[in-house]
Every structure is written in C-alpha cells, then in structure tokens.
Amino acid sequence: MAWRRAQVLTVIVSILALGVLPIFLPSYPVFVLTSVLIFAIFAMSLDVLIGYLGYTSFGHAAFFGVGAYAAVISALRLGQSFWGSGLLALAVVLLVAMIFGAIALRTSGLPFIMISLALGQALWGLAYRWSTVTGGDNGLSIPMRPELPLIGRLESSLAYYYFVFVVFAIAVAALSLLVRSPFGLSWRGIREREIRMQVLGYHTWLHKYLAYLTSAFFGGLAGILNANLTGFVSPEALAISNSATAILMVILGGPGTLIGPCLGAAVIVVMRQIMSSVTQRWMMVLGVVYIATVMFLPGGLMGMMSRLMVRINSGAPQRSDRSQGKNVERTPATHIQSGGKS
Amino acid sequence: MQFWIIQSLNGVAYGMLLFLLSAGLSLILGMMKIANLAHGAFYLLASYIGYSVVRTTGNFPLALVAGTLTGLGIGFVTERMFMRRLLGRTHLQVLVSIGIALIIADVSLVLWHGDPVTIRPPALLARSVDLWIMRFPAYRLFIITSGLLIAVVLNIILGRTRWGAIIRAAVDNQEMARAMGINIEKVFMLTFGFGSLLAGFAGVMGAPFLSVYPGLDWELLPLTLVVVIVGGIGSINGALVGSLILGLLDNYGRALFPDLSYFTLFVPMIIILAVRPSGLIPRS
Numbered sequence: 007m008a009w010r011r012a013q014v015l016t017v018i019v020s021i022l023a024l025g026v027l028p029i030f031l032p033s034y035p036v037f038v039l040t041s042v043l044i045f046a047i048f049a050m051s052l053d054v055l056i057g058y059l060g061y062t063s064f065g066h067a068a069f070f071g072v073g074a075y076a077a078v079i080s081a082l083r084l085g086q087s088f089w090g091s092g093l094l095a096l097a098v099v100l101l102v103a104m105i106f107g108a109i110a111l112r113t114s115g116l117p118f119i120m121i122s123l124a125l126g127q128a129l130w131g132l133a134y135r136w137s138t139v140t141g142g143d144n145g146l147s148i149p150m151r152p153e154l155p156l157i158g159r160l161e162s163s164l165a166y167y168y169f170v171f172v173v174f175a176i177a178v179a180a181l182s183l184l185v186r187s188p189f190g191l192s193w194r195g196i197r198e199r200e201i202r203m204q205v206l207g208y209h210t211w212l213h214k215y216l217a218y219l220t221s222a223f224f225g226g227l228a229g230i231l232n233a234n235l236t237g238f239v240s241p242e243a244l245a246i247s248n249s250a251t252a253i254l255m256v257i258l259g260g261p262g263t264l265i266g267p268c269l270g271a272a273v274i275v276v277m278r279q280i281m282s283s284v285t286q287r288w289m290m291v292l293g294v295v296y297i298a299t300v301m302f303l304p305g306g307l308m309g310m311m312s313r314l315m316v317r318i319n320s321g322a323p324q325r326s327d328r329s330q331g332k333n334v335e336r337t338p339a340t341h342i343q344s345g346g347k348s
Numbered sequence: 349m350q351f352w353i354i355q356s357l358n359g360v361a362y363g364m365l366l367f368l369l370s371a372g373l374s375l376i377l378g379m380m381k382i383a384n385l386a387h388g389a390f391y392l393l394a395s396y397i398g399y400s401v402v403r404t405t406g407n408f409p410l411a412l413v414a415g416t417l418t419g420l421g422i423g424f425v426t427e428r429m430f431m432r433r434l435l436g437r438t439h440l441q442v443l444v445s446i447g448i449a450l451i452i453a454d455v456s457l458v459l460w461h462g463d464p465v466t467i468r469p470p471a472l473l474a475r476s477v478d479l480w481i482m483r484f485p486a487y488r489l490f491i492i493t494s495g496l497l498i499a500v501v502l503n504i505i506l507g508r509t510r511w512g513a514i515i516r517a518a519v520d521n522q523e524m525a526r527a528m529g530i531n532i533e534k535v536f537m538l539t540f541g542f543g544s545l546l547a548g549f550a551g552v553m554g555a556p557f558l559s560v561y562p563g564l565d566w567e568l569l570p571l572t573l574v575v576v577i578v579g580g581i582g583s584i585n586g587a588l589v590g591s592l593i594l595g596l597l598d599n600y601g602r603a604l605f606p607d608l609s610y611f612t613l614f615v616p617m618i619i620i621l622a623v624r625p626s627g628l629i630p631r632s
Contacts, residue, residue, distance in 0.1 A: 036619075056439065062439040062442065064442065109618055109622065112621060112622075112625045113621075113625060114444045115580060116377065116381055116383055116438055116581075117440060119383060119438065119439075119442060120377075120576065120577055121577060121617075121621065123570060123573060123576065124570050124573050124574050124614055124617055125614070125618075127570035127614065128610075128611050128613075128614035129611075130610075130611070131609075131610025131613070131614070132608070132612045134610065135606070135607055135608065135609060135610050135611070136607045136608060136611075137607070138607070142473045167428055178434060184388075189416065245566075246566050246569075246570070247566075250446045253439070253442065253443060253446075254443060254446075257439065257440070257443055287454060289450050289451075289453060289454040290450065290451055290454040290455070292447075292450055293446075293447040293448065293449075293450030293451035293454065294447065294451070295447070296443050296446050296447025296450065297430070297443075297444055297447035297448070297451075299443060300430075300434070300440045300443045300444045300447070301430070301433075301444075304437075304440060316425065
C-alpha cells in the first residue's frame with residue numbers, strides 16, 4: 007500500500023510542480039519542459055500497446071509524424087486555423103491507423119514488430135521522397151501557435167506550455183480512466199492469454215483494434231503538439247529513431263504503468279538536451295542507455311522503485327517476489343511474453 | 349527494350365544483394381526468433397572494414413574475408429553477451445540491438461568520418477561485359493552469381509546436412525533437441541554467428557555497388573524485413589523470391605515514379621499480408 011500511496015503522492019507533487027514551476031523559469035527550460043510533456047503523451051500512447059496489450063509496436067513514429075505533417079500541411083496549403091488543422095490531422099491519423107491496424111494486427115509477437123516497422127518506414131519514404139507535398143528532406147516550417155477563444159494567441163513559450171500542460175492533463179486522465187475501465191482491463195486479459203479471452207466471449211480482435219486506434223490517436227496528438235511547438239516538421243518525425251526512442255521511454259520508465267512512460271520521456275528528453283550540448287557523441291551515449299536499460303533495468307524505473315519500496319517496507323532484503331505479490335507492480339519481465347502468442 | 353533489360357538486370361543484382369543480407373536475418377529472426385535489428389549495422393561495419401582493407405592492401409578478396417569475419421565476430425559477441433540472456437523477450441532484444449546499432453553507427457562515424465566512400469572492385473570485375481545486345485557491369489553479374497551460389501549452399505546446408513538438421517531441430521522443438529543431446533547454446537551461437545557472417549559478406553559485396561555512408565544501415569534494414577515478411581518468415585527460398593521482387597520493384601519504381609519509389613517497395617508487403625499473412629513460401 008505504501009507503494010500506491012507513494013505513487014499518488016508523486017503524481018500530486020509533480021502535477022503541482024509542473025503547474026507552478028515554469029512561471030519562474032527562463033524560456034529555454036520552458037521549451038524543454040513542453041517537449042517533455044509532449045513526449046510523455048507520445049510514450050504513454052505507445053504504452054497502451056506495449057504495456058497493456060502486450061504488442062511491441064516499432065512504428066509508432068508513423069502516427070506522430072502523420073499528425074505533425076497533416077497539421078502543418080493543412081495549415082500551410084489549406085489555410086486552416088490551429089483548431090481546424092489539429093482536428094483534420096487527428097482525423098487523418100485515425101484514418102491511417104484504421105488501415106495500418108487492419109494490416110498489422112493480422113500478426114502478433116515478432117512479425118508484428120517487423121510489420122509495424124515496415125509500415126512506418128513506408129511513410130518515412132513518402133515524406134522523404136515526395137518533396138512536392140512534404141518538402142522532402144528539408145521539411146516544412148510554419149510559424150503558428152494556437153489561438154484560444156478568450157485568451158488570444160499563445161505567442162510566448164510559457165503560454166504554449168500551459169496549453170500543452172492542459173492537453174497533457176486531459177490525456178493522462180483519459181488514459182488512466184480507460185486502462186482502469188472494464189474495456190481497458192480486457193487489453194490486459196488479451197496480453198496474458200488471448201485464447202482465454204476469446205473463450206470468455208470477447209471479440210478480441212475488435213478490442214485490439216480499438217486499443218491500436220487509441221494508441222495512434224494519442225501518438226498523433228503528440229505529433230501535432232510538437233509540430234506547433236517547433237513550428238517545423240521533417241522526415242525525422244517519421245524516422246525509425248523516433249519509434250525506437252518511444253520504445254526506450256516506455257521500457258526505461260516501466261511498461262504497464264502510465265507514470266513510467268512519463269518518467270522515461272522526462273529522462274530521455276532532458277538527457278538529450280544536456281548531452282547534445284556537451285558532446286558530439288550523443289548517439290553513442292544513447293546506445294549505451296538502450297543496452298543499460300535492458301541489462302540493468304528490465305522492469306524499468308517503476309519496477310526498480312516498487313522493488314525498493316517492498317524492500318524498505320519489509321525491513322529486510324527480499325528475494326522472493328511471490329510472497330510480496332500484492333505489493334509488487336508487475337514488471338514486463340514477468341508479464342509480457344511477446345514472442346509466445348499464438 | 350534494352351532499357352527494360354538493363355533495369356531488370358540491375359533489379360536482379362540489387363535483389364541478390366538484399367538476399368545476401370536477408371538470408372542471414374531470416375535465419376536469426378525467422379528461425380531462431382531473435383529480433384536482431386543491428387543486422388544492418390553489422391552490414392555497415394563490414395562495409396567500412398572492407399573499405400579500409402582495400403585502401404591499405406588493394407586486395408578485394410582479402411576485404412571479403414575481413415568483412416565476413418567482422419560479421420561473424422560481432423555476431424558471436426552480440427549473441428554471447430546479450431541475446432542469450434534475452435531469449436523469448438522480444439522487446440528487450442529489440443532495445444539491445446538498437447543500442448548496439450547506434451554504437452556501431454557512431455563508432456563508424458568517428459573512424460570513417462561519414463563522407464560516402466566506395467570500394468573499387470578488382471580489375472577483373474571492374475569492366476563491362478558484352479551480353480548479346482548490350483554491355484553490363486561485370487561486378488553486378490558477380491553479385492548475381494554469388495547470390496545464387498549462396499542460395500544453393502544454404503539450401504544444401506539447411507536441408508541436406510546434419511548441421512542443418514540440428515538447427516531445424518533446435519529451432520522447432522528446443523526441449524526435445526536438448527533431450528537428444530544437442531547443445532542448444534552452441535547451436536544458437538553458431539547460427540547467430542552464421543547469420544551475421546552473411547551480413548558481413550553482404551557488406552563488402554555491396555560496397556562497390558551501393559557505396560557506404562552513414563544511415564545505410566537503417567535504410568537497408570526495413571527492406572530486409574520486408575523481404576523476410578514477403579518471402580515467409582524463416583524461409584530461405586522465400587527470402588530469395590522476396591529479394592528478387594523487391595529488387596526489381598525498386599528499379600522499376602525509380603524509373604517510373606521516382607517520387608514514390610521508396611514507398612512502392614512496401615506495397616507488395618501490404619498486399620501479401622492481406623492475402624497470405626504467412627508469406628509466399630512459408631516454412632512448414
């Protein structure tokens with residue numbers, strides 16, 4: 007129970023901090039913090055698939071990128087307002103997700119990883135080569151910030167931060183309600199044993215498909231927010247590296263929780279900002295982070311902390327997790343059997 | 349007419365190169381169920397090593413050997429240090445192999461600076477040869493023959509030798525194979541090493557054709573994945589067919605609609621997945 011209480015406390019404290027602190031910060035840290043929130047939405051959306059449904063998608067950048075491109079292109083070429091382009095982009099994201107989901111969900115496990123990667127890469131190729139529409143390698147830029155009905159245009163980075171903060175809070179609330187609902191529980195049922203869910207009368211394909219669409223929706227939302235933050239979109243948004251980073255954020259934080267991916271996003275975004283200003287070898291550092299995460303933190307930061315709490319509570323080092331089963335947040339090492347689905 | 353023949357031959361040559369790369373991946377990913385996304389990075393590293401060997405010694409066969417050994421070595425290391433501990437945990441294999449790929453790419457950037465380089469094929473293969481009505485680069489014919497040769501050798505090894513039988517047994521039913529006294533750890537290490545060796549070989553073979561530059565690893569990897577999916581996961585002959593389809597499609601695509609050329613490579617995968625989810629030639 008202490009772990010639960012600690013979690014709730016952490017969430018409250020960090021929401022307060024995120025709400026108040028930026029007022030006192032200069033604009034660059036506010037920019038970084040905005041980026042953290044956006045990638046937290048992105049990572050959480052992927053966690054719906056990895057942590058809750060047990061499907062490792064390696065093409066999540068597709069939705070991030072489609073959202074970003076659709077928002078920028080509709081604003082640039084169709085002259086849409088922020089809201090118009092945003093809604094249009096979300097619709098496009100859902101449309102792409104409906105097609106991709108129908109293809110990718112024909113498989114599971116390892117083939118699912120490969121197919122999601124290939125589908126994402128197809129879009130990357132489109133953005134990269136079809137330069138008359140997408141601007142090719144140079145990307146497209148657009149200086150645009152949302153205009154709210156009463157408050158006006160969110161010109162300053164602080165104002166945009168608060169806009170993203172509100173969207174983030176809504177996303178967190180929506181996702182946590184969803185994963186706790188009976189519908190969200192069915193995803194975990196599918197993750198553990200799909201056949202049993204089928205026998206119980208669940209139309210598992212539909213549940214998976216809806217989880218896929220949910221995940222894509224929030225991933226696209228993150229992409230739209232990011233395009234408006236940087237005022238720029240390039241094939242980078244659709245690149246494999248973006249998909250990979252999202253997986254890293256989820257696993258590093260702790261899959262199957264919503265706090266974990268947010269934590270992972272914060273660590274990676276902040277580290278990228280600091281390291282890339284200090285060293286040219288950011289890619290190597292990132293590579294080491296990938297390997298270290300797997301070798302030393304297979305349950306992610308959340309898994310590590312829950313084990314720590316258990317140890318503190320019981321007063322003595324515990325080897326057996328089973329006797330403490332109720333307190334232990336389940337780690338992916340125990341609950342995701344990605345390869346073995348049939 | 350001549351244009352189409354040359355495009356087709358180019359496509360076949362490119363396809364054969366993809367086959368060399370994806371045959372190894374098909375073994376590792378399809379048969380052993382290990383998600384090694386560093387396969388493209390192994391290719392890249394071997395290309396660069398081959399380049400350095402040719403530049404210092406001028407000896408192309410030596411470069412081929414060096415690149416092949418590079419693939420083998422890095423495959424062994426990857427399997428022993430990481431993959432062995434992560435069997436069955438696909439998403440962790442994915443992460444580790446991305447990490448390895450990033451480190452290899454960055455080390456290559458430090459050592460070889462990132463300007464595109466290319467290997468000069470040996471004088472014998474650097475010419476063009478007369479083929480009935482046109483001339484065609486001899487080196488591309490060399491790639492085609494090597495690819496076919498490797499396909500035959502792989503089929504013989506996997507289908508007709510004791511070693512192949514052991515691999516198939518180990519992959520299909522681990523417990524049973526173990527009970528029969530087969531050393532699974534050794535089989536997995538050797539198979540992984542062999543798959544990576546093929547990536548290394550492909551790296552040096554491909555360097556005169558595609559040249560070598562940063563980012564090539566992640567450009568080739570999705571194509572090899574598509575080949576494996578289209579052909580049927582774990583099937584060598586499927587990989588061969590898939591490679592040829594992709595190679596030809598790539599060349600026709602570039603010639604017909606350059607804007608969409610990369611995108612078109614993924615269309616057959618989508619169609620085949622819709623019609624035959626287990627690929628063209630599934631491994632039974």
